Amino acid sequence: MSCGEHRVFLEYWALLQYSIDNDCAKNINLEYNSNMFVIPTNAWDIWSKFKSVKMTMSIDGLEDVQDYIRFPSKWPVIEANIRKFYELTKQHPNISATIAPTITIYNVMQMPDMIKWYTQNNFETFDPVMALHICHGPRFLTAQNYPKAHKQKVVDKYNELFDWCNSNLDQGLAEHIITKYQGVVDFVLANDIESETTWSGNQTNSHSFIQHTKKLDSIRSQSLATSIPDLALAIKDYE
Numbered sequence: 239m240s241c242g243e244h245r246v247f248l249e250y251w252a253l254l255q256y257s258i259d260n261d262c263a264k265n266i267n268l269e270y271n272s273n274m275f276v277i278p279t280n281a282w283d284i285w286s287k288f289k290s291v292k293m294t295m296s297i298d299g300l301e302d303v304q305d306y307i308r309f310p311s312k313w314p315v316i317e318a319n320i321r322k323f324y325e326l327t328k329q330h331p332n333i334s335a336t337i338a339p340t341i342t343i344y345n346v347m348q349m350p351d352m353i354k355w356y357t358q359n360n361f362e363t364f365d366p367v368m369a370l371h372i373c374h375g376p377r378f379l380t381a382q383n384y385p386k387a388h389k390q391k392v393v394d395k396y397n398e399l400f401d402w403c404n405s406n407l408d409q410g411l412a413e414h415i416i417t418k419y420q421g422v423v424d425f426v427l428a429n430d431i432e433s434e435t436t437w438s439g440n441q442t443n444s445h446s447f448i449q450h451t452k453k454l455d456s457i458r459s460q461s462l463a464t465s466i467p468d469l470a471l472a473i474k475d476y477e
Contacts, residue, residue, distance in 0.1 A: 254284050263287045265424035271338075274319040275311055280323070286330045293323060293335040294369065299345045300352055301302045307344050309458050320361075333454035335361075338369035341422055343447065346381040346392060347468055349422065350399035353415060357407060367414050372425055374426035380446060381422065385444075386430045388472040404418055432476050444476035 248386060254303045257263040274295050285291045297316065298307045305311045318339070327333045341349060356368055373380050384392060396419060401410035432444040441449075451462050463470040 245382050251278055251284065252279065254288075255280075258284065258287045258337070264289055268292070273297070273308055274316050274323070275308070277319050277322075282326060284334075285326065285333055289332060291333045293333070295323075295335060295337045296340070297337050297352075298339045298342075298376060301357055302465040303345055303348050306460055307342070309454075309460065310365070317372065319450070322433040324361050324363065334363065334365075336365035336369045337454065338371060340371040341381055341425075342379050343383050344386060344466060344469065345382055346422065346426065347395055348466075349419065350395050350402075353399060353419070354402065357411070357415075364419050366411055367418060368405060368425055370422070372422065376436075376446075377431055378443040378450065380431070381426045382429045382431045383443045383447055384426060385431060385472045385475050387475040388431075389426060391468075391472075392426050393423055407423075444473070448476075 254263070254268075257266060265285070266288050268285070268288050269292045271294045274297065282397050296302055296308075297320070301313045304313050304316060323333075323335055327335055335376065339345065339349065339352065345352075353368065374475050381392075384409075399419065400416045407415070432442065434441060436442065436446050455461055
């Protein structure tokens with residue numbers, strides 16, 4: 239965070255405290271999109287004073303997948319803040335939350351595991367089903383760029399999830415999840431784009447993804463093979 243960003247950050251929380259001190263907070267609704275990595279220590283008490291607080295948590299995976307996609311995310315910190323916010327929602331009915339992953343080539347295969355994690359943790363004050371965003375661009379990062387030779391594995395992974403939902407969840411919740419995430423499967427299968435050229439016309443989506451990932455790994459001292467090994471193996475079979 240730059241000095242300017244830090245100043246704005248502090249001014250924002252000072253403004254919220256001013257609203258509380260001047261008896262305005264009870265009339266104000268707050269909405270956030272947060273990666274849940276850095277939460278100011280005073281935020282937890284401040285939020286309880288407002289008319290409503292809606293937190294959308296931009297969490298794209300579990301453990302290594304989350305830390306890879308949301309660098310410099312640290313999963314233990316993220317998970318602790320999710321659970322702390324959950325406790326806050328139980329104490330203050332004016333506060334609500336949902337987790338909202340964005341589906342990309344990086345995490346499309348882990349979403350079923352994340353859905354199980356979410357439902358098994360029974361965050362009953364959160365939205366019952368995670369919100370869902372599908373990445374549409376750049377195209378080389380979309381789930382449609384998952385190697386064609388391995389797309390059946392995506393189908394199988396989600397079908398296993400749907401069977402699990404039918405066996406372990408209430409019918410209404412199971413049907414909601416299945417309907418929502420069948421849309422992910424349909425999106426993945428709608429187009430095979432690995433051989434499609436990018437907007438610049440000088441390389442394919444598969445090549446763009448590989449180059450993009452290598453560059454990020456170098457800059458961040460990360461490794462796709464270590465963090466998301468199934469994808470690292472799959473892209474070896476790009477056409």
